[in-house]
Amino acid sequence: MTETSSSVPRRLRGRATGVAVAGLALALAAPVAATATAGQAGAAADPVSVLKFKAQERKEALAYWTPTRMKAVGKSVDLGPTGPKAKPWRGTTLKTVGRLFFVNAGGADTWCTATAVKSANRSAVMTAAHCVRRGSSPYNTNISMVFVPAYHKGKAPYGAFAVRQAATPRTWQTDSTNDMAALVVDAGKNGKKLTDAVGGQQVAFNRPVGGTISSFGYSATRPQLGEEPLRCVGTAKKEHGSQVIPCDMSGGSSGGPWLADFNATTGKGVLVSVNSALDSLEPTKMYGEAWKGTAKKVYDRAQNA
Template structure:
């Protein structure tokens, strides 16, 4: 979604300005190389993390640090449209921890999806890098599926690559990202451990949707998976549902046909932006051709 003057106020982030915890280092992406005149620009931008960086990320996110980041911000009371998820535990949905471009510890939400490499995770582009700013990227990124009140029942997966639309990097358009994660400590692929959600592209907007995430509202403060349910409608070139999820729920899935007994649904978008604070609406991108290219890059990495 274009970063217009109105959408700036809706942009959903793991943190809001002025609420960052003490930071570490400012992250810079590698310089963008010039594209030969005869070649079309690559529509997908990919950040890669070295083996050394991934090992450091796993060491960085200790249980104590995770606990501290949740306590470091309070976005106010959880709104009336956000409810605790009470079905079969969703092993596929979890918290995505990272150090943002300001050097602050923070988090988003993310989801394991079906993929050729069994290692793809969907989230929002603004959970990977700042829009319209090629050099402001996030570091020390790890995915904790099934996170619940300090427990990490399925382990922690370091992110080795993060794909976003080039349009997000340059113009804050298309707030969708696909991550590729490492094997776990037992050399298992992500979806062999937690399963996966189906994912759909070019799906008509409409029908009932469940949006999920780990917002920084109280009393949960990112420790518990919350949800909103509603009928998706088109608005401002995106899709929207009534919702009170707030910062920290960014990147969490929109699941169509969610069966709370099996924990299965189809991912049709991710939490992207809010109408206001406190929120009454959640916006998500319509997953089209660009989103499919981002996903394909991650599932083949």
């Protein structure tokens, strides 16, 4: 992902532009960057790149992302009107889906969308790799990351969960390919682990592309401006080595879940991908990676951390 001026970082992949969004550009003292866990020698053989955040960094992240700051980052961006394909979600509360707040590598307050998933450690979250670090740039990583499930118009009913580890495919770090990530979060308020508090979506890998997909995201389009989730519904198709659905969500929806077999009553489905990039020439097409073996390894690294 390359950063543009104003407040919208974009990721280019052929005709597609990434859908992360940055808000207020702030002058910040540079915190200690997260560090890769693998040594230089072992890194080449490891298909997964892992970042870890120290306990003090996580504490500072929770203190940094006050309710006022969360509201402010949304108000700083307006990417045009919502829809017509993306519509506000008015169904059951999506407890597993939330906003992922962070400070990007350029020093700007930023958000993406992310999803709590079933995992061995009950603490795993799935999102896009460009919500964790810039592609093809090993040292440009995001910091001060917190996940706020079920965020809605300034309310955080389950609190904020600090990210302690972030795994991406190494190919994203080196070549900007395979845009997905799995995070591990600390326990939240009252010491409750994430999926004990909000539940988790089932995750599938090597699933054939196709079928009806419900995609969700906190798009920076108006009037929502990231304050409530939007939904797109459409049939997934193969395209350019990944998959695509009809959707016009924009910045801020990056990392939002693609749920197959979605049950609108329970808010549950099967996570098969995440929002990765919006086609710049046809801004009604949203791309998501087809999750295969490497994606499974990224997920396993997170769920077993």
